[in-house]
Amino acid sequence: MTLRSRLLLQTCLLAMMTGTGLAPGTANAQNSAPVPLFLKQEAQQDAVTQPGNDMPANNGTTGSNPGGFGSGSTSVNSFPSDPNAVQSVTLQAIDAEAVGTLDPSQGGLGVDMWNGTTRKSAAKLVSELPATPATHTARDLQQRLLLSVAALPQDTPKVSLLEARVAKLINMGALDGAIDLVRATPQGSRGAMLAQAEVNALLIAGRIDDACATIESYSAIYDEMFWLKAAAMCALHANDPTSAAFSVDLVREMDGESDATFFGLVAAIRGGTAVDADLLTDLRPIDIALLSIAKQSIPESQLETGNAVSIIGLTNAVATPTDVRLEAAHKAENLGLISAQQLGDIYSAVNFDPADLENALDDAAEGVQARQYAKLYQAAAKSDVPAVRAEILAALFETAQIEGDFLQAARLCAPLVEEIPINGDFSWFAITALKTSIAVNSIERAASWLQVAKSSANPGNDISSRLSLLYPVLAISGLEDTGAPKPNDDAVQVNQDVMNGATTNQPRFGLGGAVTPAPTQPSQTVDLQALTDHRSRMTEWQEIQAASSDQAAARRNAELVFNLYDGFGIEVPEGAWNSLLIAPYAEERTTISSVVNHYLRVGATGNQKAKTVAMAIQAQQIATMPNADPKALADTVAALTMVGLQADAQHLAVELLLASDR
Incomplete structure (x- = not known):
C-alpha cells in the first residue's frame, strides 16, 4: 500500500469516527502570482515569429526564440483580412524558472543579468554562494541576486535554477524571501522540493499555523515521508492526539524508528518529559517546530554551531532563557538572520527595573554584553529628552566600538539617532551621529552632521582630529570631493x-633607462x-x-x-x-x-x-x-x-x- 493510499485511509477513518465529510484542501490564494509582464510580452512576440508561420516577423525575417523563455511548437493562423475578426493565438510555455520578486525598480539586477552564463553554471554559482556572507552589503546583494526576475538560458532545461535559489535563500536564513519566491511561482510549476522548502521556511520562522495550512494544501499532491511527519507535527500542534497517533504509527510502519529525533520529540510531547539532548545535535525545521510544541528550548550549545536553523530557532522560541535569547539575537543580527528592528523588539522585551533604566549610565555593566546593550537601548528609547538620549546613545556606541559591534549598534539605533536635533548644541555628538548615518546609508543626514562637526571644530575639542581620522570613509562615501572622476x-x-x-604613472623602460610618462588626464575637467x-x-x-x-x-x-x-x-x-x-x-x-x-x-x-x-x-x-x-x-x-x-x-x-x- 502506498503512502498516499494510507493517508487516504487515515482520512476516511477519521471522517467516519468524527461524522464529518471529506473536504479537499485548497491551495493558499497567495500561492499563485501573475506571470511577469515582460515574459508575457516576450512569449507573445515569439508566438508570431516562429519558423513556418505564414506571416514573417516585422523585420521581414523568420522568427526565432531569442529570449529562450519557452519551448515546444507554436502555431499562428494567417491573419484574416477583416480587422474585426477574432484571431486565435497559441502562446509558448512560459519558463517559470525566470520568476522573481524584484524588478530593477525594486533593486533587482535586471532581466539580462545571466547574460553569458549557462544555466548549469548559473545553478553552480548559486549553490556555492556562502550561507553567511561576511558583510551585510554582500548579504543584501546576494538576496537581490536570488530574488531578481531574470531571463534564463535554455541550454540545460532540466537543471532547476529556481530550486537552487530557494534552497540558498533558506540556507542563508532569508526566510521571507524564500517563501515569497515559492509563492510567486505558478502552482502547477512547483515540484516537491519547492513545496517542502516553503513549509521548512515557515517552520524555521516559527509560523507553525501558516506552515500547517500550507501542509494541508499540499497533502493531496505529494506522498513522501516528509509530509506524513509534517501531518503528525500539525496534529500535535492542534492537540489532536487521534490524528497524531495515526500519522506517527504510519511513519513507524513505513520507515521504522530510524528517525530517533522525530520519535524522541513526539514522545516528549505526549509524555510531557524532557527530550534527550543527544537527539538535538543537528536540528531540522520540523525538529524546531516539535520543540516549540513541547515548550522546550533548543540547547544553548547550538548557538556555537553556526546553524542558521538553530540560531533563528533560539532567537524566536519563547522557551529560550532570556540571556541566551539575547545572545542568540545579537549573533543572528550580525549574521543577517534577523533584522535590526527584530533585534530592537527583542531588546525591548527584556524586563528591567525602572530604576536601572534611569541610572543606566551610572550602574555597573551587565554580565552579558547583549543584556547591557538591551538596557542602554531601552533607556535611550524611553528618554524623551534629546540631550539625555544622546548621552545614553554615546555610551552604547562607545561600548560597541570597543567590542567590535559598532555597525550593529548603528543599524539598531539609527531610528533613535534620527530624533536627535542636528544643530550646534549637539556638536559633541556630531561625529558619532555622522558615522551612524553613513553606516546605514543615510547620506543626506550624514552631510548635515558633517557640516555641524566642521563648523564646531576648534582647538578646544577633538572634532578636527576625529574628522581627519574618518576622512577615507568620507571620501569613499562621496561626502568629500577628492577630485576623482565621477561614476561615469x-x-x-x-x-x-x-x-x-x-x-x-607606470614607468616604461627603453634604451635610455626608465621613463615616467606624464599622468594620464581624464577626459573631464x-x-x-x-x-x-x-x-x-x-x-x-x-x-x-x-x-x-x-x-x-x-x-x-x-x-x-x-x-x-x-x-x-x-x-x-x-x-x-x-x-x-x-x-x-x-x-x-x-x-x-x-x-x-x-x-x-x-x-x-x-x-x-x-x-x-x-x-x-x-x-x-x-x-x-x-x-x-x-x-x-x-x-x-x-x-x-x-x-x-x-x-x-x-x-x-x-x-x-x-x-x-x-
Missing part, C-alpha cells in the same frame, strides 16, 4: 585599468582645488596613523584604504605607499583563489552582472579574516562599479572601513 564612463575606464593591473584639499587631508590622516600605538594595525588599515582608493579611481597621494615599503616583502596573506579573481575580471569586463556579483560575494568573504589581502577587496569594488553597481561598491567599502576601525 571615465570612472569605468579607471576601474577597467585597476582590474587589468594598470597603475597610474579635474577640480584642482578638490584634489589639493584631498592630498592635504590624506597627509593629516597619515600623520595620525603614524602616531598610532598599534603600528601593525595602522599599516593594515593604510593598505586597505590605498587599495580601495585604487578600486574607485581616487588618487593615492605620491609617496603615500612609501611609508608601507618595509621589509620583509613576502607576507602570509588570506586571499581569494585565482579562478575567482579570473571570473571576477571576466564577468566585469563582459558586463555579466550575475556572475560578477556572485564572484564579488565570494571575493569579499575574506574581508573579516586576519591578514586579508586588500588587493582582492579593491578588485571587488572595481568589478561592482564596472557593472553599474557603484552604490553597492561604496556601501561595501564603507562597511569594510568602519568594521576595521577599532
